[in-house]
Amino acid sequence: MGRSYLAVRMRIRRHKVFLLCLLGICVISFLHYYKALHNILLLQELSAPSTHLKSLKILINDIFWNFPTADFHPQQDLHKHSHLKVSVDLDVILPDPSDRKIHERTFVLRDDPSVFFIHTKSGAVCFGEGTDMTASASHRRLLQHHREISPKDKAINADKKVVQCPCRQGWHGPHCGIPTIVYHSNLPFKSKVTPRKVPRRVINAININHEFDLLHARFHELGDVVDVFLVCESNFTAYGESRALLFREQIVNGTFDYIKHKILYIFLDHFPDGGRADGWIVDDYLRTYLTKNGMSRLEGLKADDVFLINDADEIPARDGILFLKLYDGWREPVGIHMRKSLYGFYWRQFGTLNVLSACTAAMLFKVYKGDGIYLRRRSYYSMSGFREYENSTGRILMPWAIGSPVHYAGWHCSWCFKPEGIYYKLISAQNGDFPRWGDYSEKRKMSYIKKLIQTGGWFDGSAPKYPPSNPKEHMYAPKFLLDNYEKYRHLLENPYATEK
Structure with a gap:
C-alpha cells in the first residue's frame, strides 16, 4: 500500500516537471515570435513614407553621431536665429537650392575616418606621416626608449619595453607626431601628450x-x-x-x-x-x-x-x-x-x-x-x-x-594685394584705426601705392629696413602659392623691384 502510494506521487512529480518544461518552451517560443513580429512591424513603420525620414535620422544620430554630453549645450549660449532652421540630408550633398539661400544651411560634423597612426609589429603606435618607414632594417627596429624617463619610472617599468618610432626630419616624440613648431614651442609637458583614438573636429x-x-x-x-x-x-x-x-x-x-x-x-x-x-x-x-x-x-x-x-x-x-x-x-x-x-611675402618683417x-x-x-x-x-x-x-x-x-x-607656425601677410586690391582696402577700412589712410586722396593714387610696394614703405612716409628673404627659405610662403608660382608671382616677388 505504502509503496504504490509513493510510486503515484513520483509519477505526479514527473508530470509536473514535464508540464513546467513544456510551459517554458512555449514561453520562449512566444518571445521569439513576438520579437520577429516586432521587427517586421518596425520595418513596415520605417518604410512608411510619412515617417521613415524622421525615424532614419533619429536612428543614425543615435548610432553614428556623438552629440555633446548632457552638460554641454552650446545652443543655450547663442543668440537664437529662427530663420536658420534648415535641415540637410545626412548622406547627400545637395546642389544650391533654387532660392540660392546658401547662408541658411546647416552643417553636420562627422568624425574623420582617416587613419593617422600605424600599429607596428613591434607594438609601437607611429604617426604615419612623421615616421620614416623607408629606413633600413637596423634603423627601422624600434629601440628601447630611455630618455625622458625618470629613474623612478625606469624602476617601476623595468619589465616593460617602451618603444619609439624612427622619425622623419621635422617630427618628434615617441610616436613621431609632434611637429617641430610644437616641439620648440612653450607648451609645458610636451612629453605627456598622447594620441587620440578619434581625432577632434x-x-x-x-x-x-x-x-x-x-x-x-x-x-x-x-x-x-x-x-x-x-x-x-x-x-x-x-x-x-x-x-x-x-x-x-x-x-x-x-x-x-x-x-x-x-x-x-x-x-x-x-x-x-x-x-x-x-x-x-x-x-x-x-x-x-x-x-x-x-x-x-x-x-x-x-x-x-x-x-x-x-x-x-x-x-x-x-x-x-x-x-x-x-x-x-x-x-x-x-x-x-x-x-x-x-x-607680399618678399617684405618680411622682424619678429x-x-x-x-x-x-x-x-x-x-x-x-x-x-x-x-x-x-x-x-x-x-x-x-x-x-x-x-x-x-x-x-x-x-x-x-x-x-x-x-x-619657428614660424603660420603666415600673416598684411595688405598683400595687387595695387587695385590695396586701393579697395583703403576705401573699405573701418572708421577707427586712425589715421584712416583711405581718407587722403594722395594715398589712393595708383602711382603712390606702387611706390609703397616697391620700397616696402608705409603710408606715414617711413621706410623700415627688412631682413633679406628668399623664396627658397623655409616657411617663406604657403606651399600652394609656391607650387603655383607664376600665378601668384605678385605675392612672391616684388613686381616693382627693378623700377626706379
Missing part, C-alpha cells in the same frame, strides 16, 4: 572681404585638417558702404568646388549700430556674428572639438593644427606665431605675430560665452566662467603658442 572661422588669393592658400594648406570652414561675408564694407557678395558669387560659379563641401557660408546682411562713428564696434561685431551665427548652424558639436578663428590674412601652418586635432594633453587657449610680411586663435568648443561657450572676439582679446582670466571651467575640467588654463619667434 576642427572648425576654422574667418571673415572675408576680397582676400581671395590668401583664401585659396588657406583652403589648400588646411583643407585636409579642418572639418568645416565658417566663412562670413557682408554686403557692407567695414566702413559701412555697400559691396557686392564676391565670395558668394565665386561659390555659386564653381570657383571653390574643390573645398565647397567644407564651407559653411555666413551672410551678414546688416551694419551694426554705431559702426560708422566707431569702427571698433564693426571690428568686434564681425567676429561676434561670425562665431554665433556659424556655431549655431553646426550639428553634432562635441565639447573637445577645436575652434580656430583667424583674420583672412592669417594662415596657420597645417602641422600645428593637425597636432591639436590628433593629440590630447595640450593646454588652452592656443596662440600661433606667424611670419609677418607686408604687401612674429602671436595671436590667440584656438580653444576647445567647451571653453568657447563656457568661458568666452560663445563669442570669438573674447578669444582674440586674451582676456579669458577676467571672464566669469574662467574658474568654473578650470574646476570642471581639472585643468589649469594656461595660454601657449604653436611655434616661436624663430
